[in-house]
Amino acid sequence: MAFETSTTKNLFMWMEVIVSSLK
DSSP: OHHHHHHHHHHHHHHHHHHHHHO
C-alpha cells in the first residue's frame, strides 16, 4: 500500500514537471 501511494505521488510529481516544461 505504502509503495503504491509513493509511486502515485511520484507519477503526479513527474506530470507536474512535464507540464511545467511544456509551458
